[in-house]
Amino acid sequence: MLIRRPGDILPSEITPKDVFLNRRQFMTAAAGTALLAGEAAAALKGIPSRYSASEQPNSRKEITSYNNFYEFGTSKEDPARNAGSLKTRPWQVVVEGEAGKPKTFGIEEILKLAPLEERIYRLRCVEGWSMVIPWVGIPLASLLKAVQPTGNAKFVAFETLNDPKQMPGLASRVLDWPYREGLRMDEALHPLTILAVGLYGEVLPNQNGAPIRLVVPWKYGFKSIKSIVRIRLQAQQPATSWNLAAPNEYGFYSNVNPAVAHPRWSQATERRIGEFLKRKTLPFNGYGDQVARLYQGMDLTRFF
Amino acid sequence: MLLRLLQSGSLWFVLSLLPLLRAVFLLWQGELVNPVEFITRSSGTWALVFLLLTLAITPLRQMSGWSGWLQYRRMLGLYAFFYAVLHFGIYLWLDQLFDWAAIVRDIIERPFITVGMLALLLLIPLAITSTKAMMRRLKRRWGLLHRLIYPIAILAVVHFWWLVKKDLSEPMIYAAVLALLLGWRCRAWLFGFTGRLKQQNVRAHSPRRDPAG
Incomplete structure (x- = not known):
């Protein structure tokens, strides 16, 4: 016998499909507005992308409570605890250097440069753990093309906000602040390289690098610089924070490579957060088909 | 009553198990990422803490003049060994999956x-020779053997520092505590206050209660 509990939804209560779709459009449009208002965990949906991995993403809790973001402390729990002091609105990103049209962008302008996409990417930390993360963002290329790079633009340098009032971790001299990262121009323009502004269909939480961060899924996590305030196109290879801190341990390229060990630990395997046993690390974090050609002819043990 | 409880080995035995119980509880809770x-x-970390606690017994005894501290030393040392073996076991199993070639x-x-x-x-030899029978059998060599605790503690701090x-x-804190504990001994050796016997001799000749302090 079918027992109908009072909680059951009546067919008449189910939203008609066209209304539902309309609502979705409304939500997408509203997302930008909500972002302006700086609401906590405002919706920020992205359209599905063919670049997304088919793996099951880690939980929101895992992604937002286990972070490396030294500006808020060096333990994995520190960023979730301390990043509340970061003010992500208003936010400006200076894009300068070898560009025909250098420009300072407000975060709202960046969100309009290209349709927001959901990119489910593997993230492999240099420490030997990994996650699968559903980012929302735009290709970095869409921002770079907007400033019209000159022929001299061979590299892109990035900088994180450097404000001790908002970032308690800056009081420690553990790294040479501001945090700096860099990419070669072809890496920066690669379609896999994105600027992420959201996570799990919502505005990026502060501990994950709000309001805007880089995601380069075939490189170790520290290359994916957080809370970006400056992007500079330049002819020379930029200095990068971890390379400055320990040049023999962290190279400029830092492509995920199971064959090249960190001087103090092996990179052959990784622990996927949520899994009991370790799994094998893949060359270029499994993105070799798309990116291996960028490094053709390069000795990756030398350019690690 | 309270003093008796504090002096009873079983209380400290149970307390020393708390780090293990805490880990088991947190694992069972399933909140760890x-x-x-x-x-x-x-x-x-707890292996290192117990190593340092073991090394703290002699300074405590010398500072307080109470030799009762000695009764806890073996237990603390064995707990250091216990947590170190757990640490190694986790590495062998969950980190290396018993891949012996990779481990070597x-x-x-x-x-x-x-x-x-x-x-x-x-x-390992210190744990094996920690029994009273072994102490009696090895006589003077027992004390000599157990001085291995000094290089062991230094190696343990270096292990933490380098990883x-x-x-x-964090490793700096442990290095500082170890430096203090070893420094105390160096000072004691330099000034000749090596053991209880000598200290008592000094005490007999000096009006000050604790000449080393």
């Missing part, structure tokens, strides 16, 4: 693992 990393770090490579190639392994190996990615503040 990277549980393997947590139990690896936690077991290693790891021990040879990575200095922080080499020194950690060495510290554990040196602890840290960048922020050395």
Whole structure:
């Protein structure tokens, strides 16, 4: 016998499909507005992308409570605890250097440069753990093309906000602040390289690098610089924070490579957060088909 | 009554199990994002803490003049061994999945693992000879053998120091405590206050209660 509990939804209560779709459009449009208002965990949906991995993403809790973001402390729990002091609105990103049209962008302008996409990417930390993360963002290329790079633009340098009032971790001299990262121009323009502004269909939480961060899924996590305030196109290879801190341990390229060990630990395997046993690390974090050609002819043990 | 409880070995025995119970509870709760990393770090940290506690007994005895501290030393040392073995077991199983070729490579190639392994190996003879019978059998050589605790503690701190990615503040604390504990002994040796016997002699000749303090 079918027992109908009072909680059951009546067919008449189910939203008609066209209304539902309309609502979705409304939500997408509203997302930008909500972002302006700086609401906590405002919706920020992205359209599905063919670049997304088919793996099951880690939980929101895992992604937002286990972070490396030294500006808020060096333990994995520190960023979730301390990043509340970061003010992500208003936010400006200076894009300068070898560009025909250098420009300072407000975060709202960046969100309009290209349709927001959901990119489910593997993230492999240099420490030997990994996650699968559903980012929302735009290709970095869409921002770079907007400033019209000159022929001299061979590299892109990035900088994180450097404000001790908002970032308690800056009081420690553990790294040479501001945090700096860099990419070669072809890496920066690669379609896999994105600027992420959201996570799990919502505005990026502060501990994950709000309001805007880089995601380069075939490189170790520290290359994916957080809370970006400056992007500079330049002819020379930029200095990068971890390379400055320990040049023999962290190279400029830092492509995920199971064959090249960190001087103090092996990179052959990784622990996927949520899994009991370790799994094998893949060359270029499994993105070799798309990116291996960028490094053709390069000795990756030398350019690690 | 309270003093008796504090002096009873069983209280300290149970207290020393708390780090293990805490880890088991947190694992059971399932809230840890990277549980393997947590139990690896936690077991290693507590092995080091118990090593330092073991080394603190002699200074405590000399400072307080109460020789009762000695009754806890063996237990503390064995707990250091216990947590170190847990630490190593987790590494063998959950980190290396008993891949012996990889483990041997790891021990040879990575200095922080080499020194950690060495510290554990040196602890084994101390654990084996920790019984009263062994103490009697080895006589003077027992004390000599158990001086291995000094290099073991140094190796353990170096092991921690070398594995840290960048922020050395935590290993620095352990290094500072170890420096204090070893420094106390150096001072005692320099001034000749090596043991209870000598200290009592000094006390007999001096009006001050604690000449070393």
